[in-house]
Amino acid sequence: MKHRELHVVITQTHGHWSASLAHSPELGYGGKTAREAARRLLHDSAIVDLDEGHLIETSAVESDGRLELVVRVGE
Secondary structure (H helix, E strand, O other): OOEEEEEEEEEEEOOEEEEEEOOEEEEEEEEOOHHHHHHHHHHHOOOOOHHHOOEEEEEEEEEOOEEEEEEEEEO
16 A cells, blocks of 8 residues: 655644644644644645544654654555
8 A cells, every 4th residue: 555654743832732744834733632733734634534544653753842743644
């Protein structure tokens, strides 16, 4: 199965979480939790259809108050 990798950066400011793609920081989605912000970014912006099970794998690294996710999705 072919897949693509998405690099997501999640940050917290004043108790609010924001997720954006590393290569497009202007496209950001917020949420009450890091998970909600990431889900909204991927699903609501139609980057990935999480309801259809296209998500293959994720990995996360936290450093200096930010969370960096690598999301592998099937095409």
